[in-house]
Amino acid sequence: MHYLEFEKPLLEMTERITALRTALGKGEVGAEKDMEKEVARLTVKQARVARLLYRNLDAAQKVQVARHPGRPQGDDYISALLKDFVPLAGDRRFGEDKAILAGIGLWQGTHKVAVVATRKGKTTTQRLERNFGMPKPEGYRTAMRVFDLANRFGLPIITLVDTPGAYPGIEAEERGQAEAIAASMSKLLDVNVPVITIITGEGGSGGALALAVADEVLMLEHAVYSVISPEGCAAILWKEANKETIPQAASALKLTAQDLEKLGLIDGLIKEPVGGAHRDESLTITRVGDTVSRTLLRLKGKSSKENRRKKFLALGHG
Amino acid sequence: MSWLTNFSKPKISTRKKRGVSASVWAKCPACGDLIYDQDLVPNLYVCGACGHHLRWPLKERLAAWFDKGLYTEIPVPHMPDDPLQFKDRKRYKDRLKEARKATGREDAFVVASGEVGGNPCVVVALDFDFMAGSMSRAVGEAVVVAAQAAQAAKTPLLAVTASGGARMQESVFSLMQMARTTAALADLREAGVPYIVMLADPTTGGVTASFAMLGDVTLAEPGALIGFAGPRVIAQTIGGTLPEGFQRAEYLKEHGMVDAVVARGAQKTTIARLISLLG
Numbered sequence A: 001m002h003y004l005e006f007e008k009p010l011l012e013m014t015e016r017i018t019a020l021r022t023a024l025g026k027g028e029v030g031a032e033k034d035m036e037k038e039v040a041r042l043t044v045k046q047a048r049v050a051r052l053l054y055r056n057l058d059a060a061q062k063v064q065v066a067r068h069p070g071r072p073q074g075d076d077y078i079s080a081l082l083k084d085f086v087p088l089a090g091d092r093r094f095g096e097d098k099a100i101l102a103g104i105g106l107w108q109g110t111h112k113v114a115v116v117a118t119r120k121g122k123t124t125t126q127r128l129e130r131n132f133g134m135p136k137p138e139g140y141r142t143a144m145r146v147f148d149l150a151n152r153f154g155l156p157i158i159t160l161v162d163t164p165g166a167y168p169g170i171e172a173e174e175r176g177q178a179e180a181i182a183a184s185m186s187k188l189l190d191v192n193v194p195v196i197t198i199i200t201g202e203g204g205s206g207g208a209l210a211l212a213v214a215d216e217v218l219m220l221e222h223a224v225y226s227v228i229s230p231e232g233c234a235a236i237l238w239k240e241a242n243k244e245t246i247p248q249a250a251s252a253l254k255l256t257a258q259d260l261e262k263l264g265l266i267d268g269l270i271k272e273p274v275g276g277a278h279r280d281e282s283l284t285i286t287r288v289g290d291t292v293s294r295t296l297l298r299l300k301g302k303s304s305k306e307n308r309r310k311k312f313l314a315l316g317h318g
Numbered sequence B: 001m002s003w004l005t006n007f008s009k010p011k012i013s014t015r016k017k018r019g020v021s022a023s024v025w026a027k028c029p030a031c032g033d034l035i036y037d038q039d040l041v042p043n044l045y046v047c048g049a050c051g052h053h054l055r056w057p058l059k060e061r062l063a064a065w066f067d068k069g070l071y072t073e074i075p076v077p078h079m080p081d082d083p084l085q086f087k088d089r090k091r092y093k094d095r096l097k098e099a100r101k102a103t104g105r106e107d108a109f110v111v112a113s114g115e116v117g118g119n120p121c122v123v124v125a126l127d128f129d130f131m132a133g134s135m136s137r138a139v140g141e142a143v144v145v146a147a148q149a150a151q152a153a154k155t156p157l158l159a160v161t162a163s164g165g166a167r168m169q170e171s172v173f174s175l176m177q178m179a180r181t182t183a184a185l186a187d188l189r190e191a192g193v194p195y196i197v198m199l200a201d202p203t204t205g206g207v208t209a210s211f212a213m214l215g216d217v218t219l220a221e222p223g224a225l226i227g228f229a230g231p232r233v234i235a236q237t238i239g240g241t242l243p244e245g246f247q248r249a250e251y252l253k254e255h256g257m258v259d260a261v262v263a264r265g266a267q268k269t270t271i272a273r274l275i276s277l278l279g
């Protein structure tokens, strides 16, 4: 597993546990009984330290957790939670965007839904072809096509968002990145089916919001959502992004799920396993699955474009 | 003109008459030619030598577009300042204070109603001089108020954009204005009220990626920088140089992203025509 900087105490304990286990396995001479006891003690202690560390994460640490390469990604949620999934690709205008996975299927085998997820990728090849999870206009236009399809056939829309932002590149600008984002938001305010968004990791600015104009916007406990990355904010407002200014910017931006819930800018949180989503992928996915299913039942027959527009018109107002 | 009576008294814009002694020369940033300060207003801030469009002060723009320079400001309910008590090297509250003092505006917008070529319309215009026209809650509110006023009066809405993007000091509150303005425009569209956008220099970030790109008709000023990401960010990401004319109004037109690039001298006529044809 990849350990974050602040997780160093956990890493050290893991190393000691591994060393002890190896020694035990080799049958090295020594007080074997004591070693076994020590392994058990360290394992308990490690869990406690993880709990403590994760209970008091500051904003900058949350950003690291939200970006953790081992967190479950859109593909993981979809393959675990959607039965009979049929992927739907391409915008019918220009091309396919590998940073977006969209399709229809049965959520937890029960609810017919349309799903749109951003994809960061896990291998270097995947990350490169998916632009590290930064969609291009064709990605947003693919999403819009699926939103339209969902609307026509009465399927609720689930979006799973984990992106540093929309791709900033020459072709993306030429093909109308700004227009694609605006149109995607507009489309989500035009559909008459329930829309649920889960921000599973990074909610990067307009590139995330384009897919997050939902009846219910939920965030995983250690996910973040911001108008700009703390690095970008520090570079502009503090004139320099460094070890001191980046955490200051992260904290000032109020980008944690807890802050945003308090400010009334999101609708709720989904608890992560102790030590973060990357420590227990399947438990995280199950919690997301169950929460969405419950929300789908609650929203049944209750969501309309009028309500969604009203919600966003009133958001953060006064 | 009953739609006018709801609003406060019309203001006649005053064009300062400067004595010769007070006049100065401005330098065209494109060709370097010297422009006599007094010529800026009558020339609509366009360089006589090369046609370069300098940034047009909002007051002058509104005076030139509205018939006889006459318009009524539509009040926008005040949003509480500084929702996050944001402080970087400076307190956001102080930045606001300075911007207010420098511009005489509450925030980076004007909402006004009046007639263009005899056609009533509502205008929401961003002021780049106020914290780079960045999208605050107040700016979002202005767009919403303008859209709702246009909808209520059934008169076309015209937006003039000039913005560096998000008001970072308002973080996700700023971000959510993209969705808020989009929601207001969705209602306007359904009500069948035309919405025309004039993209001025520069229009980038969250403003471009929301109400600036949702027009029924999208116009742009010659040479205006228009984009989602800023050119520096893009150059950094790709690690190379950008094509000639990249993200300029003409480039966007070539790529199918705007309907027309309209020079200042033709703007009023074009807008009047559009309003009367669509309205």
Ligand SMILES: [Zn+2]
Pocket (backbone or CB within 6 Å): B028, B029, B030, B031, B032, B033, B047, B048, B049, B050, B051, B052
């Ligand atoms: Zn010139």
